[in-house]
Amino acid sequence: MKKIEKNIDKVFLTIQKMNGKSSDIKKRKIEQDQHQIGILFLQSVSSDDKISDILIHSIMELLEQNKNSKDIFHTLYNSLYNGTIAEVTTYSELFYYLVNGFTAILVEGIGKAIVVETKSTLDRGIQESSTETSLRGPKDSFTENIVVNLGLIRKRIKDPNLYFEELLVGRRSKSKINIGYISDIADNNHVKKLKEKLNKIDIDGILDSGNLRSFLNSQKSSFPKMLSTERPDLVCGALLEGKIVLLVENSPYVLIFPTLFVDFIHSSDDYYQKSQNVNFSRFLRVLGLFLTLFVPAAYIAIMTYNPEMIPDKLFISVAVQREGVPFPTAIEILILGITFELLRECDLRMPTKMGTAISVVGGLVLGDAAVNAGIVSPFAVIIVAITSVAGLLFSDIDMINALRWWRLIFIFFASICGMIGVVIAGILLLTHLSTLETFGVPYLTPFAPLYYQEQNDAILLQENSKIKKRPRYFTTKNKTRLNWEEKS
Amino acid sequence: MKKKFCFVLFATIILTCFTGCYNYRELENLAIVTGLSIDKKDGEYIVGTLIANSKKQEASSKEGQSQSIVYEGRGKSIMEAFYDIDLESPKQLYIGHLTVAIIDESIAKNEIEKISDILIRSPESRKNFYVLIAKDAKAIDVLKITTPLESFPSQNISMNLKNTSTYQGISTDLTYSEFIASLLTTGINPTLPSVQIIGEVKNGEQQSNLESTNPKTKLKLSTLAVFKDAELLGYVTEEESKMINILNKRTSYAMQSIKYKDSQIVFHLSDFKITKKVSLAKGKPTLFLNFSSKAAINEINTDANLSDPNIIADINELLNQKIKQEIKKTIGTTQNKFQSDIFGFGNLFYQKYPNYFSKIETKWDKDIYKTLSLNINVNIDLETKGSLEQTIRREMYGKTTK
Structure with a gap:
């Protein structure tokens, strides 16, 4: 650890050398009477206003007032107008503070520096969340700061x-x-x-x-x-x-x-609304979970292995639709599914202004044109549409992508052994989920292991006034959440 | 890693083996048989299959626009006839979605059990299709008739059968498995609905049959065919058909008209509650039949005063009498004319007096059934008169006449 030198010019040079003479290192030397003061800061992360208007102003005043003071370093340290102030002695410390938006004040002849916070706000301010929108509830969201x-x-x-x-x-x-x-x-x-x-x-x-x-x-x-x-x-x-x-x-x-797994079907909005209404949304999310996993697999399985499961009237119309489609059902679903994923990926990367072009082309490709060209059957389009829409019900992108993987696994099993395959894939999924744990808590809690009391906020949500205890599986301390006697 | 590899290998082997269990078939390679007909000529079976998904017209994909086609095959057995059809059809025959099977009268007369095996043995068939007898027509011709309201003759027949069975009771929507069950159950003989062709078959085969608002050739459901074991004996009348269906609890609603003074009153019967009990008092088989239902007036054309509870009671009593008479007549027909117990009274004896029944089982239909004495109790509740309090005639011509 190199100590800060006593000579201001030397310090300036060392810092510049450390950072390869970067352009944003700014220095200033103030000479007044017997005192020589050096000021050092990184322009890119510091606020010019704070440095010029407040810091330098107050330094000048202090110098004026203490013309004859011997220990100007301590005077400065004690009297500068700033909330965050520190004393550093080594270069590495000094540099750390500089890049964090501090300004270093050096006094000639003393091998120490005072660092004063002069950070500029390099963030976009508090905005509404773009990825997790809410209808009812606070709109603010975290920032980079x-x-x-x-x-x-x-x-x-x-x-x-x-x-x-x-x-x-x-x-x-x-x-x-x-x-x-x-x-x-x-x-x-x-x-x-x-x-x-x-x-x-x-x-x-x-x-x-x-x-x-x-x-x-x-x-x-x-x-x-x-x-x-x-x-x-x-x-x-x-x-x-x-x-x-x-x-x-x-x-x-x-x-x-x-x-836990169950947290992904919850949303923070849930707790601000009537529980009866929330329960319907929760039901839809669970339904969406099952639809997105099972629908394409079940479609393939039923169409190719177990056609006797389709109701009479539907069967004939489905069979007539399949007429002339050159691909096997599984391939047909994969083609459509991958086209959808391509469009989604495009939509994510593209600037919004180009989005319209994608949606027009996407609508054509996935919809009418593909059917008219006889590449896919209309029923397959509906299946893929249901699957994709249901898969996007979750706000967490990792969950959406995980379900996408498993959907492929389901399709794979369904296409080699029909309904039995769907069941096998379902067992695999369940086994996989139950092997997972976080911090010793099984991933499928509160279903497996079953916590009866915690079911009040598992799939169905109980009225807020009735959830009186915290869930037991994270912590056993301080269980009571609510003290409230219901008045008759 | 090794473990994982073993797992994948194991899974692959198991899963690929499973494919043998189940048959991978793409839908477009299946010829969906929705109707099946079985005739017999010169010792050979003639099997007709109605294929539903024959052709996709342009880009349209609606069911209504698909055409149907009838393939015909011959063989010494039904399966051989199927193979004969396979030679004609580019697609594999698939009978999982069979809706109706039409059986020729002559086969029904003596060997219905011979053709029953294949349809119940095949794991593919669903056994809940309807079986009908083609009355006065070749079974295959029934499949050929184009029908206006439904896309295929098979759909037409099955829908017609369902509705007629539920709302009128003249025909019955007996599924194949039910038919086989009644064929095999002790002390009960099966019945089957029948279907007729009205008009020329030649006209009915053409698509042009549908272009006219009054198609020249139509399909019409006919009355029930009565069997003794596997032998077709004959047909009952409409009134009797209805009564059989009511007594066998195969219908939820029925019509009944009675003559009242100089005009007809038509009732709508519903909520049937029928209890059948048998007894062997003094060695004489007796049937106690309780019939109760609700009735509503559907149509009435007399000038009787309907506000008068006495008159309503009169009418109700008349209806009771009429129903009782109909039940007696219907059971009488089966006792005397056909000598076939299609109601399953024998089965009731079999359940209650197994020793007695095992002695007489062979002669039940022929000798004992005839002598079964009937004790019928009818109790109909005339609940409502519909939306009109009085009759229109009475409102018009005043209340002078009673």
């Missing part, structure tokens, strides 16, 4: 027991990661385990919370075992349930641990 994100959570939970522990991960990126939990609800073992895992990560950079996924999950599975969300209210709800959240600098997505 971790301080703002913490603020959004603190704003909602004013409990002193809400802890945020900060770690730095990434050799080069030095990303701040905050572990948030409510200390008297969450299980401390989980927090400890999580910290251990995070501390082990020795990587050059963490750019988004998504980078952490593979380090925190040892089991191989396409199913997501942590929920990433942009919505502060969802995160606060999880904190209150005793879960642990992970905020990563520069990522608007906050990770929630532990996340």
